[in-house]
Amino acid sequence: MIRIRGGCIVDPANGVDGEVRDLWIQGGRIVAPPSPPVSEAEVLDAEGMVVLPGGVDLHSHVAGGKENMGRKLRPEDHREHVRPREGSLRSGSGFTVPSVFLSGYLYAEMGYTTVMEAASAPLFARHAQEELEDLPMVDKGLFITLGNNHFVLECLARGEEELLRNYVAWLLRATGAYAAKVVNPGGVENWKWGRNVSSLDEEVLSFGVTPRKILSGLAESVRKLGLPHPLHVHGINLGQARSAGTTVDTVKTLDGLGGHLCHLQFLSYEEAGEGSSLFRSAASRVATALEATTLSLDVGQIVFGGATTMTSDGPLEYALHRLTGAKWINDDVEGEGGGGVLPLSYDRRSRLSAEQWITGLELFLLLRDPWRLALTTDHPNGGPFFCYPQIMRLLMDRSYREEVIATLPPKVRSGALLPSLDREYSLSEIAVITRAAPARILGLRNKGHLGIGADADVALYDRVFTDGTPCRCAKYPSCRRALSRVRHLVKGGEVVIRDGKIVKEVSGRRLCVVPPFDESLEPRLRKQFSETYSVAFENYALEEGEFPHREVVPCSKT
Amino acid sequence: MTERTEHVTCTFCGCLCDDITVEHEDGRISSVSRACPNGRAHFLDYAPAPRLPRIRGEEASWEEALAEATRILNAARSPLLYGLSSASTEAIRKAVSLADRLGAFVDSTSSVCHGPTGLAMQAVGEPTCTLGEVRSRADLLLFWGCNPAASHPRHFARYSTTAKGRFVPEGRKGRTVIFVDVRLTPGARSADLFLRVDPGCDFEVLTTLRALVREKPLREQEGVCLGGVSLGVLRDVATRLKSCRYGVAFMGMGLTMTRGRDVNVAELFRLVAELNTYTRFSVIPMRGHGNVTGADQVLTWQSGFPFAVSYARGYPRYGPGEFTAVDLLRRGDADAALILASDPAAHFPSRAAARLASIPTVVLDPEESLTARGATVWLPTGKAGIDVPGSAYRMDGVPLRLRPFLAPRRPSDEEILGRLLEEVTP
Known part of the structure; x- marks a missing residue:
């Protein structure tokens, strides 16, 4: 039993905001205070500290085929960012694309205990799972891409809804995945013939379906399977001036079906003016459309400085290659999709970068309900995940935000809505968008809060407030630094960081879903494999027990 | 009784054909269908019967051999781990961990290939x-x-x-x-x-x-x-x-x-x-060895770099031409070597091979290769995809589960490297 003594607890999911009391942990869970009191408990002195649930990152490219291509592509990213081996902890290297062990340590040191790998083609799921096996300190899950999968497209073209649902269930199990995702639905298939899609009603070549049909069909399947997380959507036209229009259309299409719109910042632009080649923020348009629905989003805020873009959106990476001339990786994946990698840097003097930065912050500040929103940088697309505390400060501290805005190009500054937004996030709201909301959006009932029965993932930070009101750090200039590094971290009921030092490496659990499916699917699958795949059907699915530390998150059949 | 296993993956080359049918009887492979001549030899030439390790050519028990291997690695100031490319991904993960722990150089056959x-x-x-x-x-x-x-x-x-x-x-x-x-x-x-x-x-x-x-x-x-x-x-x-x-x-x-x-x-x-x-x-x-792509992948996800890595300073550094095995050996920079699933004595330029012959070597190989014959310690392990489970990466990066069809009678690379990882002092 562990007793976290005298900390200031911020647990918005349970309506707790700055209550000073003890927290008890046993068997990996938060438990009620024992009565009579137990004396032999291990005591973690939290006096003068803020106690938050462990952070939950619901969208991060942290392990798998693309990520590793990014690492391999960029030795220049690693040379000056290294971490020596310490005791039993592994060494590592990398800044925007850190090696796997290093990524786990950095997440833990920031107080994060759950991370979702945001995209793998199902064919490469085994690779992602092998890397996740080596990702220490955090619980983890994998999203698989389905929006350009031939089997899915064919089911939709023929109107075979039940078969589609069955296939989604089978594929999630075969890959040990947690959620279903679409990336540029139809656009990646078209890219294999050098094209893309620019509206939801454009045809996917030789399949006779549209992006709209893919989105609604898959969202419906996911809903009917009762998966804990709705369809995870990376829409069409990402990064382009027409993206806000198609995003609003996507929001309308998904309304009622459910969906999570990821890194929406990259999809909330409009033309800067008639015939202009530049774009500007359309965050307010997108936010208005979202307010009318129950869909959730994560922002994908950019951070000025170096980044590595990596996405399953193949044509997007090629467009970036044409734009910047930077070294470019593309990978077309048979029957399933594709992807690419390209190094990129966000420069505050660049009008495009500044617009992107503004768009993200406007989304954060315009959406009134923090419970539908998660903080992400779409790591490493918008910037590395360890820059989250910088974003927290931008949200909590208006004067700091103004300082940064003042450094942006005047033309961008003058037309923007952002300077007029005076909202400041409270620490409790930060806890919502980094813990409670992402856990709720993911359907992880035991994460993101500190109620009885919750997973004992607890982050303790040195106290970050001085203004007398408990646990509001709005005016506190060093909140960024304070939230950058935990003092202590409890993961799954074990103290893994003590006084800022990792004292124990844990492997973390692998979160997955096992929706029911019907064996009658098999003949069709076999046909699909012989036509499309270069691997045997028998060798495709992960084997039972191929990966340890599995935790099944239940589906709620509706 | 003859048993038949279908959809076996051949790990001879980077094609990783996964449609091989193998027939085996009493732990011996009797026939292989669909494989190319290289693949047939890969299966049929392997004698899965257990063998004893050798220390300087003399048979020894596994405990003695492991103790000697540990002694060699502990005594070395700058050991080299080389090969990796025909081993399972799991074994490669262990090998890179071992290199990190030892502060060693680690390089795969990529450096003389792709x-x-x-x-x-x-x-x-x-x-x-x-x-x-x-x-x-x-x-x-x-x-x-x-x-x-x-x-x-x-x-x-x-x-x-x-x-x-x-x-x-x-x-x-x-x-x-x-x-x-x-x-x-x-x-x-x-x-x-x-x-x-x-x-x-x-x-x-x-x-x-x-x-x-x-x-x-x-x-x-x-x-x-x-x-x-x-x-x-x-x-x-x-x-x-x-x-x-x-x-x-x-x-x-x-x-x-x-x-x-x-x-x-x-x-x-x-x-x-x-x-x-x-x-x-x-x-x-066109990647050659069955899991050379896997060697690139594991080294990259664990260290950040695909080959030619030095852990000598306690963190990974990348140095093609400097930390590549041939260059290290030619300069005389490595003072001991652990060779996994490759045969550098047969394939390296003569100066590098001569240096390799002059330093203590620990060799993990199912076959008694030229390198194994000259080794200080040869550890005859099982063969991934035949009697050892694991995964391998095809030349295009597609990961495949290997399907061992014979009961394991030899220890796997993964087990041996795991033991060494526990025994060596960092």
């Missing part, structure tokens, strides 16, 4: 695709400096020239096949077009092709021949490359291990990237 391909990728990127896309879509195949008929015999039928696919139902008739090489190899004989390039002139030909693709004005000059290929032929090739629907280039050691190395490969990668202005084009390196 290492320059990695450097080219780091310089200019790499538009690529999986082999199933080749089968489904490619209407133009360009083989440059590789000889799949000998090195990857089933490549043509399973993935490329003669395979039938969704958008190329005619198979061979639906594809244009171009071979570029210094000699007419068996595969090149069946090509639609063969370009014989003068040895060492690949870069010149590639640069010219790039210029032609981009429609730079070039003048034929009297007496000037570009690496043995006329401008007219190259013009024709450039037109074909630009006008196909989905092209794929395959490249091998003819580019990576001849003059220019990574510069040759980068020029091909640039050409491929630029062709995407006109059509879709990808490139796939």
Whole structure:
């Protein structure tokens, strides 16, 4: 039993905001205070500290085929960012694309205990799972891409809804995945013939379906399977001036079906003016459309400085290659999709970068309900995940935000809505968008809060407030630094960081879903494999027990 | 009683054919079907009966051998871990952990093979695709400096020239096949077009092709021949490359291990990237060893770098030409070596091999290779995909689960490396 003594607890999911009391942990869970009191408990002195649930990152490219291509592509990213081996902890290297062990340590040191790998083609799921096996300190899950999968497209073209649902269930199990995702639905298939899609009603070549049909069909399947997380959507036209229009259309299409719109910042632009080649923020348009629905989003805020873009959106990476001339990786994946990698840097003097930065912050500040929103940088697309505390400060501290805005190009500054937004996030709201909301959006009932029965993932930070009101750090200039590094971290009921030092490496659990499916699917699958795949059907699915530390998150059949 | 196992994956080469049927009886393999000659030998030449380790040629118990191996690694000031490429991914993960713990150099057979391909990728990127896309879509195949008929015999039928696919139902008739090489190899004989390039002139030909693709004005000059290929032929090739629907280039050691190395490969990668202005084009390196791609992957996800890594300072550093095994040995920088699943004594340049013979070596290999025969300690382990489970990565990065069909009678590389990891002092 562990007793976290005298900390200031911020647990918005349970309506707790700055209550000073003890927290008890046993068997990996938060438990009620024992009565009579137990004396032999291990005591973690939290006096003068803020106690938050462990952070939950619901969208991060942290392990798998693309990520590793990014690492391999960029030795220049690693040379000056290294971490020596310490005791039993592994060494590592990398800044925007850190090696796997290093990524786990950095997440833990920031107080994060759950991370979702945001995209793998199902064919490469085994690779992602092998890397996740080596990702220490955090619980983890994998999203698989389905929006350009031939089997899915064919089911939709023929109107075979039940078969589609069955296939989604089978594929999630075969890959040990947690959620279903679409990336540029139809656009990646078209890219294999050098094209893309620019509206939801454009045809996917030789399949006779549209992006709209893919989105609604898959969202419906996911809903009917009762998966804990709705369809995870990376829409069409990402990064382009027409993206806000198609995003609003996507929001309308998904309304009622459910969906999570990821890194929406990259999809909330409009033309800067008639015939202009530049774009500007359309965050307010997108936010208005979202307010009318129950869909959730994560922002994908950019951070000025170096980044590595990596996405399953193949044509997007090629467009970036044409734009910047930077070294470019593309990978077309048979029957399933594709992807690419390209190094990129966000420069505050660049009008495009500044617009992107503004768009993200406007989304954060315009959406009134923090419970539908998660903080992400779409790591490493918008910037590395360890820059989250910088974003927290931008949200909590208006004067700091103004300082940064003042450094942006005047033309961008003058037309923007952002300077007029005076909202400041409270620490409790930060806890919502980094813990409670992402856990709720993911359907992880035991994460993101500190109620009885919750997973004992607890982050303790040195106290970050001085203004007398408990646990509001709005005016506190060093909140960024304070939230950058935990003092202590409890993961799954074990103290893994003590006084800022990792004292124990844990492997973390692998979160997955096992929706029911019907064996009658098999003949069709076999046909699909012989036509499309270069691997045997028998060798495709992960084997039972191929990966340890599995935790099944239940589906709620509706 | 004869047992039959289907859908076995052959780990001889980077094709990782996963449709092999193996028949076995009393722990011995009796027949192998669908495999190429290389693959058949891979299965049939393996005698899975347990063998005792050897210390300086003398048989010893496993405990003695492990103790000696531990002593060698602990005594070394700058040990080298080399090979990796025929081991399972799990064993490679353990090997890289061991290198990290020892502060060792770690390098894979990539460094004498497709290492320059990695450097080219780091310089200019790499538009690529999986082999199933080749089968489904490619209407133009360009083989440059590789000889799949000998090195990857089933490549043509399973993935490329003669395979039938969704958008190329005619198979061979639906594809244009171009071979570029210094000699007419068996595969090149069946090509639609063969370009014989003068040895060492690949870069010149590639640069010219790039210029032609981009429609730079070039003048034929009297007496000037570009690496043995006329401008007219190259013009024709450039037109074909630009006008196909989905092209794929395959490249091998003819580019990576001849003059220019990574510069040759980068020029091909640039050409491929630029062709995407006109059509879709990808490139796939013809990786040799069954899991050499896995060695690249694991080293990259654990250290950040694909090969030629030094952990000597306690953190990973990358140094092709410096921390690559041949260079380390030639300079005399490694004072002990652990060799996993490769045979450097047979394949390295003589100076490097001589140095390897002069330092204490621990060799994990199912076979008594030349390196194993000269080893201080030889540990005869099982063979991934036959009597040891694990995974391997195909040349296009597709990971496959290996399907062992014989009961394990030898310890696996993974177990032995795990033991060493516990025993060595950091």
